Amino acid sequence: MQIRYKIALQFTLIVLTILLVFSGIVYLRAENQRRTSFYDRLSRRAKTTARLLVDVKEFNTTLLKLIDKNSSSRLPEEEIFIYDYRNLLLYSNVEKIAPYVTQERINEIRLNREIKLHYEDRAVIGLVFEGRYDRFVIIASGIDKNGALQQQKLLITLLFAFLGGIFTTVVLALFFAHQSLRPITTINREIGEITAKNLRKRIHQGNGKDEIAQLALNFNLMLERLELAFQQQRQFVSHASHELRTPLSALKTEIQIGLSTVNSPEEQLIILQNLLNDTNRLIDLSNGLLQLARINDTAEDLPFEKVRMEEVLLNAQQEVTASHPDYQIQFDFDQIPDEDHLTLVVGNEALLKNVFVNLSENACKYSSAHQAILRLGFDKKYCIVRVIDQGIGIANIDLPNIFQPFYRAKNALDYNGFGIGLSVVKRIIELHEGIITVTSTPHLGTEFIVKLRHLKGEVN
Template sequence: MKIRNRIALQFSLIVATILLVFSVVIYFTTATYSRDDFYDRLKSKALTTARFLIQVNEVDRNLLKIIDRNTLTALYDEKVLVFDENNRLIYASVDDHIIHYQRSLLNEVRQLKEVETWSDDNQLAGILYEEGGRKLVVLASANDRVGRNKQKNLGITLVWGLLGGISVTIGLGIFFAGQSLEPIDDINSQVSTITARNLRLRLDEGDRRDEIDQLAVNFNAVLGRLEQAFEQQRSFVSHASHELRTPLAALKSEIQLGLRRQLKTDEYEAILTNLLSDTDRLIGLTNSLLFLARTLENISQMPLAPVQMEEVVLFARDELLSAKPDYRIEFDYDNIPDSETETTVSGNEELLKRVLLNLMDNACKYSADHTARVRIRTDNRSCWVSVRDQGIGMTPEDAVLIFDPFYRTSNAVGYDGFGIGLSICQRILELHQGQITVESQLNEGSQFTIQLAHL
């Protein structure tokens, strides 16, 4: 079922239920009021008859019958009976009709003083009238034909009104549901035209005031991120192909050189040395690409545990100095933590060590003195680790692009590297809900700072 039909159906059911309850309440409220009003009229008639009979001496029973028959307020099929203390009938307004009653009814009237009941199709009211030491029971009966006709007409009117209201509600529900969902139909039409080849297309965002406009805004934001991801993927493939082609071309050239003519032993050794160097570069590049791809996996697949950042720094320092003894790493605190939890974060120790190892290696590699200065500072929410060098630095334009895969600054071309390390660092910190920033000045050095929420 389409959404517009479902909305129209639900709206119609709600309105139909409200109209039905409203109609039923009106019908039964009116019926109750009409019945109570008719009983009051019967009681008033009974009381008036009793007063005429007892208090007015000039009015005998025959005259009272004439008055009852010709009064303007006479009710349809009206009958009035008056009984004395011994249940003897002392007055009847009509002689040719019988009111069916039981003696128990007279006793009930004497006990309750007022009784409302039915006599066949007529309503019957009984009252106890006390005057001059006498206790008379007066029964008044009549048929509320007018009230029933009115009630019947009211019921017919309510039924037709209910059916008409439901019909109008269904029609208006379908119309307004269609009107309300028309922007969504427009969005569906626009979305169907967007493919991987035209991700630059955007939805109409309207005035950005209602929920549908916000949906278009959010969808455009998703398209923007998707377009950026596609661009990064294309850029990644392009740069990866270029980086892989260089060592492969060198390998091919060395092999062709060795096959072109007979060489001496030392010449073969030189070719094999170059092949080994190019192979190591190719393996290093491949490993970096694989590691970069793995860092894009879901955070749920990465084991997390409490990690002490000082220990990560020390592990990374020892591993780097073991591989490159000519490097120097200086480590200190900007402020002494109040407790060890201020430097404890939730993360993967190996991945965080990879980040610091990369940052320290870059700092030492690009510094003339091969020295990296690592400092830790904390506050009540985060832990910061900064790695500073006094190396070649970079321009503000380069600082914006430095975390893109395969991006290298123009003054770093003479140094070994693939331009993947900082991109890997950024991916790892994103998986840890952290961030990495850079401050740098050309020819004066750079400072990379990572921020992580501590426990």
């Protein structure tokens, strides 16, 4: 069922319930008022008859019956019975005693002084009348034909009003549901027109104030992220293809040279050495691409645990110096922690080590002395690691782009590399909800600052 019909149905049911309750209250109150009014009229008629019979000497039963029969205030099907203190019938305006008049009923009236009841379609009231010399019991009854007719008319009126209200509610509910959901219909139509080829298209945000406008705004923001992801993917494929083509072309050229000419053992050795270098370059590039893809694909499945940062930095230092014996990395504390929590973070130890291996290798590679400094500190929230070098530095124009895959600063093009390491570092830091910043001065050096929330910072 479409949402507009669900809204119309729910609104109709709500209004139906309200109308039913309202109509029921009106009908019941009218019925109660009708009964109360008719009982009051019966009571007045009964007391008037008793007063004329008992207190006015000029009236006898014959005269009273005659007056009662011709009275304009006589109620429909009216019956009045008056009994003296011995429960003997003193007066009746009808010839036959009604079945609801019994000795038990008379005694009940004397005990309770007043009772009201219904007998078939009759309203019956019994009460005690204090005469001059005696206490009399009066039983009066009648049929409220006019009140019943008015009540029936009220019921018909309420029924037609109820049906009319439901019909009007259904029509208006459908209309307003259609009007309210029209922006969503427009959004659906515009979304259907968006494909991978026109991700630049944006949907209309309406008045920019209500929830639907907020939905459109969020969807446009999602489209911007998708467009950016598509652009990054295209750039990634383009750069990866370019980077792969270069060593493959070199491999092909070396193999063609080796096959086309008869070379001396020395020349063959040079060719093999070039093939090995190009193969190693392909392996490094493939490893970098796999690492970048693996981080993006398996981020949610990575195991996180408590990790001590000084151990991570020492392990990274050992790995870099083992792979590059000519690299020198110094490690020290900015301040000695007085509590264990200050250098304890929650994360993946292997990935965090990879961050500082990459940063340390870059620091040494782009420094003429092949030296780097690792310093560990902390504040109230973060464990802070600084990676410092005195290398070639990074120009201000390049700083905003250094974390993009395959991006390389102009002054770094003469050094081996593919521009993947820093993008991997950035992604790992984002997975750990950390912060990485960089400051650099060309020809003087670069400083990377990594901030990861320590356990004490999480508690605070």
